[in-house]
Amino acid sequence: MSEIRKHYFLSEYCIIAEERSKRPSDFAVADEGRGKNGSESCLFCGGAEENTPLATAVYKNGKIYSDTPEKRVRNWDFRCFPNLYPALSPVPDSPKHEENGLQAEPGYGFHEVIVESPLHGRRLEDFSNFEISGLMQVYRDRTCSYTSRENIRYVSLFKNSGEKAGASINHLHSQLLALPFCPPLLARELKVIRKIEKCPYCAIFNLEKTSSRLISENSEWIAFTPYSSMGPFEVWILSRKHVSSLGDCSDELLFALGHILKDILKSYGRVLGNPPFNYMFYQLSEAPEYHLNLRLLPRISINAGFELNTGSYINTISPERAASYLREDLTHGE
Ligand SMILES: [Zn+2]
Numbered sequence: 398m399s400e401i402r403k404h405y406f407l408s409e410y411c412i413i414a415e416e417r418s419k420r421p422s423d424f425a426v427a428d429e430g431r432g433k434n435g436s437e438s439c440l441f442c443g444g445a446e447e448n449t450p451l452a453t454a455v456y457k458n459g460k461i462y463s464d465t466p467e468k469r470v471r472n473w474d475f476r477c478f479p480n481l482y483p484a485l486s487p488v489p490d491s492p493k494h495e496e497n498g499l500q501a502e503p504g505y506g507f508h509e510v511i512v513e514s515p516l517h518g519r520r521l522e523d524f525s526n527f528e529i530s531g532l533m534q535v536y537r538d539r540t541c542s543y544t545s546r547e548n549i550r551y552v553s554l555f556k557n558s559g560e561k562a563g564a565s566i567n568h569l570h571s572q573l574l575a576l577p578f579c580p581p582l583l584a585r586e587l588k589v590i591r592k593i594e595k596c597p598y599c600a601i602f603n604l605e606k607t608s609s610r611l612i613s614e615n616s617e618w619i620a621f622t623p624y625s626s627m628g629p630f631e632v633w634i635l636s637r638k639h640v641s642s643l644g645d646c647s648d649e650l651l652f653a654l655g656h657i658l659k660d661i662l663k664s665y666g667r668v669l670g671n672p673p674f675n676y677m678f679y680q681l682s683e684a685p686e687y688h689l690n691l692r693l694l695p696r697i698s699i700n701a702g703f704e705l706n707t708g709s710y711i712n713t714i715s716p717e718r719a720a721s722y723l724r725e726d727l728t729h730g731e
């Protein structure tokens with residue numbers, strides 16, 4: 398069976414080409430043992446603070462501290478510092494230039510690492526509800542810290558977990574890039590959203606809440622496989638309340654977000670055998686029309702020539718079937 402599906406509200410397509418014989422275990426990739434070993438020379442471990450740049454913020458017992466060149470904060474819960482190999486810099490050394498109509502701007506911006514535990518080998522899905530909600534508050538705090546800065550137009554907050562998902566260090570962390578431009582992907586979405594009378598994400602919430610793609614829900618959020626999923630087991634997490642960024646989220650909303658995120662990660666682990674994955678926050682603090690959403694994608698299929706050539710995706714499991722496996726696991730898997 399094969400089907401061309403259109404995105405909820407954008408001119409984007411995906412091809413669902415199911416191989417019916419496939420079971421979730423066929424998607425399972427060899428567990429890279431993320432976080433199981435390699436703590437000996439790990440820069441992110443508690444105790445190795447001297448080996449990283451000075452922290453931009455250190456979270457400890459609900460308070461925020463900062464490092465000084467003389468003294469690094471120890472025994473922290475979450476620690477944020479500039480990436481050792483930053484893609485962008487607050488003081489870029491390259492000048493603006495233009496040649497033959499080709500333009501280049503200095504690489505201004507911020508690139509931060511958020512280390513999510515001092516302990517090597519921890520996994521997010523094993524966090525207590527208190528710990529995971531603490532992390533969601535750190536995400537909110539770091540996002541707000543950069544959106545308020547001059548000349549920053551977008552804060553990209555994401556996690557690469559596992560080598561195949563782009564993680565070069567095998568210790569629980571996320572990354573944040575604060576950009577001086579709004580990424581075309583978001584700008585294009587916003588343009589369409591502004592032409593629609595009602596928020597399309599609020600409509601998606603109402604649609605998916607009762608669909609066969611729903612995986613999990615709580616009082617504030619739903620998790621579901623999107624109708625035109627770009628890959629096997631893609632999941633979106635969407636809030637009932639219309640909020641445009643993490644900065645608009647109350648502590649209660651973040652607590653419920655942490656809870657549902659943990660559910661999906663646990664289920665990925667059990668159904669797909671701890672796959673490498675990415676998750677990304679989509680948010681626009683300056684555009685109240687936008688609706689915050691979190692997207693997760695296990696990296697179990699390869700984007701190859703067709704995807705690069707067309708910007709469209711071939712997905713070998715229907716979102717309905719993927720949702721049924723994850724939903725079934727969450728109902729009976731504990
Ligand atoms: Zn470590």
Ligand SMILES: [Zn+2]
Binds near residue numbers: 596
């Ligand atoms: Zn909305």
